[in-house]
Amino acid sequence: MNYYIVFLLQAILPISLLLGINWLSYQNIKLKSIIGLSLLGLICGVMGYLQLPTNQQIKLGLNLFLMILFVLFYLVHFFHSSKFAYFCQFMLCLAAGMLWARDPNISAITNTDVINTDFILHLSAVIFALIFCFLFAFWLYLLLKQTKTAKKCTALPFLLISLTTLFLLLPLTGEVLLGLMKLQVIDLTKARLSFVAKSSNLISYTNYFIAVLTALSLIFFTIKIHFANKAVVKQTHQPIEKRKKLAILQTSQRTLLWGGIALCTMLSAQLYWDQIASRPPQLSEAKVVTLDKQNRIHIPIEQVKDGKLHRFVWIASDGKAVRFFIINRSTKTLSLAAVFDACILCGDQGYVMEGDQVVCVGCGVRMFIPSIGKPGGCNPVPIEDWQQTDTDVIISKKSLEDGLNYFSTIVELDVKDPVDGTTLKNTTAEHKYNYAGKTYFFANEQNLNAFRDHPENYVAKEENP
Incomplete structure (x- = not known):
């Protein structure tokens, strides 16, 4: 109006x-x-x-x-x-x-x-x-x-x-x-x-x-x-x-x-x-989640079965923030959907819940909640291969990594150069290298070259200090 x-x-x-x-x-x-x-x-x-x-x-x-x-x-x-x-x-x-x-x-x-x-x-x-x-x-x-x-x-x-x-x-x-x-x-x-x-x-x-x-x-x-x-x-x-x-x-x-x-x-x-x-709806705060030793995330079903949109964020090793949410699509039974907080059409502007409806922030389209988890249109991008047990929703690191390209937000982290142990900021470090699914940051080009030539030496050193 x-x-x-x-x-x-x-x-x-x-x-x-x-x-x-x-x-x-x-x-x-x-x-x-x-x-x-x-x-x-x-x-x-x-x-x-x-x-x-x-x-x-x-x-x-x-x-x-x-x-x-x-x-x-x-x-x-x-x-x-x-x-x-x-x-x-x-x-x-x-x-x-x-x-x-x-x-x-x-x-x-x-x-x-x-x-x-x-x-x-x-x-x-x-x-x-x-x-x-x-x-x-x-x-x-x-x-x-x-x-x-x-x-x-x-x-x-x-x-x-x-x-x-x-x-x-x-x-x-x-x-x-x-x-x-x-x-x-x-x-x-x-x-x-x-x-x-x-x-x-x-x-x-x-x-x-x-x-x-x-x-x-x-x-x-x-x-x-x-x-x-x-x-x-x-x-x-x-x-x-x-x-x-x-x-x-x-x-x-x-x-x-x-x-x-x-x-x-x-x-x-x-x-x-x-x-x-004229301002778009503000996203609710996302709860930070971390991987366990098996590179998986566990979210208790009791926290997400109430029919509300529950937003989470996983921070990758390079600082990229991957947001996702879990929602119960049914008011009568347990029908969970785990999806990235982004869509193919509108990018990572995310979704908000207004009343009992989920709305795309980018275009204002109201989602048909039972269809959340299915691909297409302005529906959130589904997370593949997530699992549901009697007590938990389990999402693997690989499934979360599939969503890296949908998001652009970088969180500033304190990281260490694996070669000489120098403390750096991931947002300002000039040299980085991806190895075995993890991003490493370096204080100078010499350290980068040393790691690239023999990464197994430094990875073992980092895992067993």
Whole structure:
């Protein structure tokens, strides 16, 4: 739900700011006309974008169209015309719809055939965000109208529209450059690719950018308008006139209050997404297990038969961490599965248990628990040749070594050079050699060569110090 709020705000909040400035051109605001034009523009933008082919020529043309639209609006906003303001209202909402339609996850709303809980939540989030954007535009209009009436902060609309237009143009310019390079109209260069990457990354900071502009507007308004209104009220003593001034002061107070609420709302939504909602689930702590003298791991069945995901980790001789988990796949009988905490498709991001479901962290797919232990899809990679006795799950070293290639985490270990006994760190040692299934580390190349020539001498020495 938070996703749809945040990403709709990213697409439409800058347009809402431009709309708030555009409304200053109206002589008399007709709310029904504005709402109708806004909805019509949004629907046309979304549906039009979704119906168009997705080839590079069309994408390039749309990006150029949006760039031209924002530049023209910036130029014509200096000429206050009520009729032209209605046209700008429609075109800006059309652009907002096109920008939002680029979200690949919009299909969860536009292409759904079933009205379920997820669809209702997603649609509610979209409606809330749209209402917020409209109210934000109206709030900004009221703020700017008060500054215009007071003939103070007259440069504020110019500052807001200039910065917002520039912010909108930068990612579009990057996308145009990328499209031209893909179509081989211009050469692909390192500098151009760098600009494309950096400008495209700006989109993720849209809500923070609008929040900064909102905060600046509130600061300017407080200093230039609200404090001035307070001073006027204190200086006015005639009762009727003072009531009029108090009404103006209360209006400015409400403007500040609603601006603060808007600022908190957009920041809260974005921060919640960045810090919580967008982060993958955290893996539970893995219990470290070691091999016995027969190079096997024993895990008591009593510890793993409760139907929960029990995660373990075995550290190989080179420090590679091999994670695996054991789970009872049945609620009625004992049906254990021992699998690596990784899959062929998503790598070693692992699995978490949410409620009574096992979820792949990499792609969010929910596992059919009875199928865990079988190969294929996003199922965890099975551990081969593990055994189950009446009391223990037994996994051999060889079975665990089969999973080494699925993991990338290296644990720092203190290791000894088998030749001269020097203590080293496995993560910093420059020389290593694998012999008889174990990795040995060396302080220098001479020790490595000595071991490689006669490893049996040093292995025997290490085993019988």
